[in-house]
Amino acid sequence: MRWRSAPLWSVAPPVREVVSAEQLPSEVLHYSIPALEERGLPSLELGETVLSAKLAVQKGDVLIGRLNPRKARIALVDRHMPGATIASTEFAALRPHSVDTRFLLYVLQSESTRQRLDSLVKSVTRSHQRVDAAEITHLPVPLPRTEEQRRIANFLDDQIGLIDLLISERRRQIGLVKERVRAGLEEVLVSDTADTVPLQKLTDPARPVQYGIVLPGPDFPGGVPIVKGGDVAAHRMSRDELNRTSPEIEAGYPRSRLVGGDILIAIRGSVGELAVVPSELDGANITQDAARIAPFQCDPRWLRWVLATPTVQGAIQRMVTGATVKGINIGDLRRVLIPTPNLARQAVLGLEAERLAAHAAQSLSVLSESISLLDERKRVLITAAVSGDLSPSAVWGRGVA
Template sequence: MGWLAGAPSTWRLMPAKASFSERREPNLPDDVHLTPSQIHGVLPQAEYMSRTGNSVVQNIQGQDNMKHVDPDDFIIHLRSFQGGIERSTYKGKVSTAYTVLKPSKIVVPDYFRWLLKSDGYVQELRTTTNQLRDGQSIKFRDFAKISLPVPLPEEQRAIAEYLDRETARIDTLIEEQQRLIEMLGERRVATVAETLDGSQWTQVRRLVDHDRPMTYGILQCGEPVEGGVVYIGPSDIKGEGLSPHRDALRTTAPEIASAYKRSVLKSGDVVVSIGPAYGKVAVVSDDLTGANLTQDTVRIALRPDLVDTRFFVWALLSRQTAEYWDYQIMGATFRRLNLGTLARTPIPLPALQEQRRIAAYLDERTAKIDSLIAETERFIELARERRSALITAAVTGQVDVREAA
């Protein structure tokens, strides 16, 4: 019985081909072009493009060579092994690349909409064939291999109504928590911006060690070399000032690195990404002394008598700096920083002791906000797990929906 081991003994277990047949009729002249997706369900193509902002018209097969779809048909589409079986509420047409399922009289579409998306069913569907590429869709012959539970119509309707009600409650709760995360994120940004206001300002270039000027790194790093020189690129910078782990970095040949002695790193240097993923900041750890960096990153060797490194990191990550950079690159074909823009970036510069106090305060305040965000994200994860488990339990008869009503 597998995923249906807990189903009531009164439920019928029937081959899928008894519940659905494959619809093969060609499209009708007045059929609207439908687009199925896991996020939006089945929508007319124009509405789908409006929701997704996609201006590319999907017309792979041609408008005159498509499959007809009736309301309450189900469409097996891409990523079907991840739940890509969607119920249509529209009359229309889809590409012949999709499989259209016509429900029989024993099927209550509202119930099977939940059943065919449940984790238990999706996992069972994956056992019908091996070594499918990610995103490849199944065919009717694979779909037909799995037996489906078929409660009485009135019980199917009761389960569907129960799941509509209970998942709506969970979804509302998740939306509330997602709004909380957005508010916390906004509060975090505002905390940094407000704390940095009210100081005298200078430019980044005035805070740099004259003996080690700002510079970008290696133009062409080549293939990784075992035992070579490690280097930092934009993708290696993960956190707010956190140093990349040496073991995770790529390497370049010593011969290549030797031509870029100007960009050799030392402990405490600040590295800023300037490429398409601009604005990420890292502080070099002790074990990365002697490493190098790429052309999409810039080394900033600070003067410790003028600026605290942690304070400088917060300044670069502030809303004020983000707005300055956005203004400087406004209208550019390729949105990226350059060395000159970074060098001219305004930075607040209170007294050194005050910088340290501000940095410590921001570390503490943002850590508290980050902890609240992490707790909320975990709550959302648990709610989604609860939602998924509830669906599987209900569609397999492990929940008495009459008692739960």
């Protein structure tokens, strides 16, 4: 079925009212990318903490993320503080008036819309791809009759709701697996170990626990790979996935260069997340929100897993400071006490911990694949429904038991 289409601006004009930081009231409801990604909700913030101009939005407005459009950040402004509801300028804000809002939200989540947004990207660094707000307003919107829009939106509300319930259950199962891993690591690595040693005593004196480059600059094609705290948390540990800094900037930070087998820990943001440096990152560097740990006179496998135990992670979290951006001081990290058996025992416990973690990783992989298939089903279903091409195969998709 083919419906007529119209440019987005004609059914949902852009919101153009911008307020400066100085004009904001004492409290604001802020629709920001970090808040929506973390909680799916806007954040209540003090006006004085907002340091840049924002879009003034109201209930019923639709937000489309301009940054990295393949991530499809689409949100409805469904919470409102009169005169105090704002959105990041990294969104394009729209005010629907002649299209069903729920139908429009599904159109903007469709694969065809995501592909069009991807084709409109202007900046091309790995981590910051942007689409001009003006380009977004010219996206084509299919326009069946209003009653048909509502029928499609009702159908998708029901079907997507069921899929989201399944995804929530898979995520709950992932949480249970991770909790069992934490409990297992605690039992294996901590319960029978009374002696403790400061972390700095377990690291190479010539390569102490160290954070990295403070201002790495924009991505520098052909430069030196850098690992950020967010890369550690997301386990992005291959050259192709990482941003790069210029050789001139990197040359000022020789003490934080990496060697395969080093352990990395996020020290800002997702504090405590861990990763092991692969050999392909020999000579790479880190930023100030990650710290390098170079195991010394201890079993590296054991050290990596004991750092992940609830006992050690709890000690790290108790040292975290900061309200907006949380972090741990490098000196405090060096002093964290590690339950430490003798070297021979470390080797045995390290192997046992790795087997436990590997078994859990298999379960997590199956659950994550199930979520990916469910997400794929959502994309196929939404795209088919809003394009008028709904079929039984689109409704049921591939098996995702």
